[in-house]
Amino acid sequence: MEMSMKLRVNPILCDGYGHCAELLPELVELDEWGYPIMPREPVSRSLEPAARHAVKMCPRLALSLEKRAR
């Protein structure tokens, strides 16, 4: 089965540092209080490396990429 990746945020851990929106402006938007709004669509192949980088750079380790059947 072909897998796709979905970007998720743990809202309890997230403190709104905003690194994800900085590193992934194509996918992540911030709300008016600075908390990230996750994209509904799965992460495209071309953006996967950038998404992985954003996950790694989150200072609260609140961001994750989850495998989903496409």
Next chain:
Amino acid sequence: MSARVLAPIDTPLPRRRRAELLAEIEASGLTGRGGAAFPTAVKLAAVARTRNAVVVANGTEGEPASWKDKVLLAENPHLVVDGAMVAARIVGARRLIFAVGRENRTVRKRLERALAQRSDGFDCFVEAVPDRFVAGEESALVNLLNGGPAKPTMQKPYQRGVLVQNVETLANLGLIARYGAEWFRERGTADEPGTVLVTVLGAVRSPGVAEVELGTPMREVLQRFGGLSALPNAVLVGGYFGTWMRAHDALDLPLADAALKPFGASLGARSIVVLPQDACGLAESARVARYLAEESAGQCGPCVFGLAAMADALETLDVDRLRRLAPQVSGRGACAHPNGATRFVASAVEVFADEIARHHAGRCTGSACSPVLPLGASREWR
């Protein structure tokens, strides 16, 4: 009369095999009575697959506009205990925890007395939980039982061997184990079988709790509470995570999710508030919106800031702001608190649209002095 979970028990709980019990519950079509209406058999089966299962009977009922679980526990504690034991047999648990609100001592005493009279080979504990709106949410309750605050987590208890079931759901298990699925389905509708406890308050002659069949016409339900005591302005269906409906829409419907769905409403934990014509729906809703904001566990940014902003906007009747806030808040917390609060506020803006216009013109239809919708007061998380 349709009393079942509130009727006295007259037969002992039969000993039946767990597979047989589970099949009976599946055939009954029983859904969770705590508000989410999840199929009970599915949850039981999920926990039955885990090891070292624990059963938590959830009687916390942190919703200020609902007291049906308190009435059930005070009047028929043994049936709830029966149900918890049926559930324990199915999932293979030895330990049963009965979670109840801290403030109601009568409920606790009656439950403790009932447990002292039992010797069924289970380890039973009673846990007194802070009376806060989100404390009864499954993961929050389990967090508290594990020594943390009564705040939601990202865990799903049923995936980790903890079966959290509302006490009214358990009472129904106690009955289905006795009388079977076919008997259970003799009441209610084909899609929504059984009876339910409803809490009705506001403009009825005798507010309180009654047991009614699902599918009962709303006007008939209100008759059980002495009928209307004043002309109705609007009806809040499903408590503070629920939906305001125009009185003429709500009163002509049967008490069933299928009938409410076209109105974007659902029964939830079946709290029904009839707002009298001399009460201002906006003032009432603004008070509840502020209360829900204060009941945020303070963990998720969009809930903390979003609900406070919504309460501000409802107080100032800034409808455009409320419309912009909704998508920034709903669905963005660890639990359903922001979603429920958003639905409540959105329905207030829709149903009381005329009243908003009146307020912008400097008038208000409200003349009642005392508020209709009750609020909770606990400030504790542990």
